[in-house]
Structures are given as C-alpha cells and as structure tokens.
Amino acid sequence: MGVASVLMVSGCSVHVDAGSAGAVKAEQALAKIDGVRSVSGLGTNNLPFAGTVTAFVVTDDDLSNRELQTVTDAVGRWAVQHTGASVSYSARIDADGFGFFVGRHASESKEVLGVVDDLRASGHWLGGSVSAPDASGRGSSSIQLDVERPSDLVRGWDTVQRVAATSGWKDVSLSADAWNTPEKSTLTRHNPDYSIANADSRAEDVDGDPSAEVAAYRAVSAAHAVTSASVQPGRIHVHLADGADIADATALITRAAPDTAAVVDGGIITTDDSGDAGEKADPAEYGEANRLAHTIDRPGVSAIVVKPAWVTVTADGTDNALSAAATLVAASPAAPVQTLEVGSSKAALEDRAEDGLLLSGSPTRFRDSVTVGRQLTGFLPARVSLFDANAAVTVTLTTAEDAPALVAALKPVVPSGTALQVQLAGQPSETSAELTLRDGTLSVDALRSESERNDTRTRLGDAVRDAWNG
DSSP, X not given: OOEXXXXXXXXXXXXXXHHHXXXXXXXXXXXXXXXEEEEEEEEEEEETTEEEEEEEEEEOSSOOHHHHHHHHHHHHHXXXXXXXXXXXXXXXXXXXXXXXEEOSSHHHHHHHHHHHHHHHHSSOOOEEEEEOOOTTSOSOEEEEEEESSGGGHHHHHHHHXXXXXXXXXXXXXXXXXXXXXXXXXXXXXXXXXXXXXXXXXXXXXXXXXXXXXXXXHHHXXXXXXXXXXXXXXXXXXXXXXXXXXXXXXXXXHHHHOTTSEEEXXXXXXXXXXXXXXXXXXXXXXXXXXXXXXXXXXXXXXXXXXEETTEEEEEESSHXXXXXXXXXXXXXXXXXXXXXXXXXXXXXXXXXXXXXXXXXXXXTTTHHHHHHHHHTTTTSOSEEEEEOSSOEEEEEEXXXXXXXXXXXXXXXXXXXXXXXXXXXXXXXXXXXXXXXXXXXXXXXXXXXXXXXXXXXXXXXXXXHHHHHHHO
C-alpha cells in the first residue's frame, strides 16, 4: 500500500476561488516530494478569496520508518511554510493504509509515527487510523486497526491493546475491525462486519474493558460459523451462519460473560442493534419481534431484520411476500412491535418505485394491508401503507384506460381516508395523480401550484375519479 496525505486549506489567497486553486497548488507541490506516487486534491470555496482544500498524497509502498518520517516531515513543513494570514494548511497521511494527522511540529508527528510504525511492523494488516492527543496530552486519541481476515480479529485486538500500552497515551479509544469482503481502499472501507472495541463508537467513556466479551466471542467463533460480530464492554452481538446454533451460542456467551448483554441471531434473521451509547435495547426487548420473525423463517423469504418495534421482511416475489405477510397477521403481533413491513424484493423494500410490492402497517391494520395488496398484483409496482393515523396506497397503470379495472380491484377493500397515488408505467412522477377517499367518494387532490399541472396528470386523475364515483 502507499502513503496518502490529506491537506485542508482555509483562508484567502490571490485567487478568487481559493479552495480550488489551493487544491491544484497542493497537488503540484506535494507530487514533487521524493517517494510520492500520486496526489489528488479537492477544494471548497467558502468565500471569495477563501476556501478549504483536501489533498490525498499517495507514496510508494512499504516505506521504511525513516522514509515515512522524511515524507511526513516534508508534508508538515510544506503546510507550515505555506500557512499565512490568508491560507492555513493541515495534513493527514496514510502509510500502508494507516492514517494519521500531521502535527504542526515534527516532534508531534514523531509521537504518532511511533504508533503507526509499531502497527505496520506487527503483522500483515489492511491498515487503520491513529489519532494522537493534543500537544498538552489531553484530547481524544484513538487506535483503530483494519484486520485482513475475520479469523485474525482477536489477534488484531491483542495487537491494538499492546500498541496502546506502549504509546503512553491515556484514555485511548481502541478497536479492531474486519470485513467479510473488505474494500481495497481505506477511503471506502466503512461499516465493519466484525469489531472489537473498548467502548461504543459514540461513547465518551473509553476506559471499558471487553475482556469477558472477547472471551465469549472466542468461545462462540470456535464452536460456530460467525458471519458478523460487535464486541464491546457489557455487550456482544453475533450473527451466526446457521440460526439453529443460536441457543448454543447464547449459552456459551452466558458462561463466559454472565453479566454481558448478549444479542444473538442467525441465518436470514438479523437484529438491528443500532442506537446511541447507553440507549440500546435490552436483548429481551427483541423477544416479540424475534417470535414473529421465526414464524416466517422459511423458503421464499430471503432476509428478515428485527428491531424491538419493527419487523422488516424481504421475500422472493409477490406470492411469497403475500404469504409471509399473511403469516405475520396470523401470528397476532403484539407490543412492543409497532410496524410490520414486507417487500417482494430488496428493491421493493427500499421503496424503489420501479419494482414489486411493498406492504407495511401497524399490527392493528396490517391485515387490511395484506387484503389490499392481494388486489394489486396486476398493478405493480404497488405500495400499501396502512397505519392507525394514516393510510396510503400507490399503484401503477399501463394506461389511463386501465382505471376501471383498478377501481374494480380496489373499491371493495380500500378504507376511507386513504391517500391514493396512481402512476403510469414508464412515466415520470410529475405525471402521477394524487387522490383521497373520503366517505366512499374519491376526489382529486388540489395541486400546490399550477406549475404542477400537466395533461397526463389531469387525464389520469379524472379517469380514476370518474371510474370510482360513476
């Protein structure tokens, strides 16, 4: 891997577009530093004669510690020398994938480089990032390691701890991360599939010790195929390749870390365990959502995501979506679940207007969503959303002449108060008609402005309204 530098420029220059000009200037100057492979810059023009610049400088692979120090000093020196009343520079360097900010003085960079050099020499890693405390020894500091293989995650964690201990830094945020299929570039490598950290990424306290949780992860990963994991002090979340292993994995975690909150899922069922530090749901709160998920864990369903109040299902096709939705209704969903959502494909679930059927609703109205959805298989893509406080249906017609067939399908099942959007296949959203059903009468919604009016929208809205009310 190479070395990348990021320079940020702010202030004024003789160029009215100071950010853009500064990016070009940084590219040209830093490319001349020995060992630099390439430079790219991105400038932002905040004000006339003032702006910011980010430049990425890539150097040759496998620089020695001395060579990296030389490059770092050269970048830092260039930034300081070109800082004045109108322009101010700062820099970030990536050495073999390890990123760090350049200090204003060589002595500051040397402290960071000691940690980076230790990480580079400790094994074959993808990279990571290092952030040092400020010159006074205070401020946030972090050491993050990108592990090449998930099987080396614990070894990576041991490395991060050792490097942190020798750094002399206090209150350091530590993490080791891995991916099932890692991106090659550090710039696009986000959201790890596996992570061990001494604190939640959003937590202020970084003094946590996840030793018990790491021991639990070791036990589970030794006995079962783990496809993702998040290990933090007081909490562990593992996803297993086989949902049949959930009970045994939970027992292993309980034995190794009895005081740890354990979230264990597997197969096509995934728990959305996101949330701010200290505000994540208790594992028991997922009970009802998990019960519902297990009722539809079967062929024809490709993915299920649960939150305490939400169950989201990706099915393989319209028939399977309707079947899974009907099963959820029959399972009598209860609190704390508030939302059920079933899509006939991933695209449909992401609410891409060009694909499939999407059903959503509250537990009390989801049965009606399914009933309406059954009538819409000939008018796809379609969306049905029925909740206690609102109701909406979106359907697609081939031509406006299909309005009577749509009305025949929907009129017996659509509840009063529903907002109905009718769109034409292959036509832009600006031609869609929006109507509302009240007390059995369908009316075309008033446009916000006359500029939104067009012949297609008018003709379509009138056709559906007249077919319904005629």
